[in-house]
Amino acid sequence: MAETDQNEIRARIAKGLVYTETEAAFLAPARREDEIFAYNHTPPGDTGRRRSLLTEIFASVGERTVLQAPFHAAFGSNVHIGDDFFGNVNLTFVDDVEIRIGNDVMIAPSVTLTTTGHPVHPARRADFGRFSEPIVIEDKVWIGSNVVVLPGVRIGYGSVIGAGSVVSRDIPPMSVAVGTPCRVVRPITDADLASRA
Structure with missing residues (x-):
């Protein structure tokens, strides 16, 4: 595919317009599937290897990051994680475009952060037609178990998202x-400083 065609597709993706699997195939080298597989099979005690893999997988990763295995990502290379992050088991990043996570963020088990959705009409889903919009999770956010965060969402500083929310x-x-x-x-x-909940 010509570079001009790639630039046109990147521009459409950046605008949140529909694009197809075939059109986006040139992005495949940015996927970190092997590194993610390796991370998920690295013993928890091998913290040096785990840290090394995280820096290979993610676009950026802060200090004192804890990410429980297994986790999953479409790319991995479109995810930015700040300092003092805790991600529990079965965290899924559908990061066809950027996911930015601030400092001091906690994410409970089985959370999905998906930057990508699909058109409602089946004809527009041919060749896995989809659209993508970035997700931003600001500092000090806590996301409960089984939450799904959809494309284009920003979760503001210090907020709490209850378990099972969409x-x-x-x-x-x-x-x-x-x-x-x-x-x-x-x-x-x-008042919440004196409360457990």
């Missing part, structure tokens, strides 16, 4: 949000 729109900073679709139920205030 996050289809932005969540403002310092909010507790739950449900399907996920909605803000209350702000986080200083």
Whole structure:
């Protein structure tokens, strides 16, 4: 594929427009499948090897990162992770475009962060037609078990996403949000300093 064609497809992807598997095939070398497989099969005690693999897999990875195996990623190379990150088992990154995770973020088991969706009409899903929009998770966010974060979402500083939620729109900073679709139920205030929940 000519470089001009690749640039045109990259521009369409960046605008959140539909593109196909065949059109995006030139992006395949950015996938880190072998490295992800190796990470998921590296003993937990081999922290040096695990750290080395994380720096090979992700676009950037901060200090004191804990990522429990197994995890999964479409690419891995489109994920940016800040300092003091904790990701529990079965975290899935559908990172066809960027996922940016800030500092001090905690993610519970079986969470999916998906930058990619598919058109509703079946004719537009031919050749795995899809669209992609970046996800941003700001500093100090906590995401509960079995949450799904959909394309284009930003979760604001300090917010908590309740277990089982489907996050289809932005969540403002310092909010507790739950449900399907996920909605803000209350702000986080200083009163929460004296509370367990």
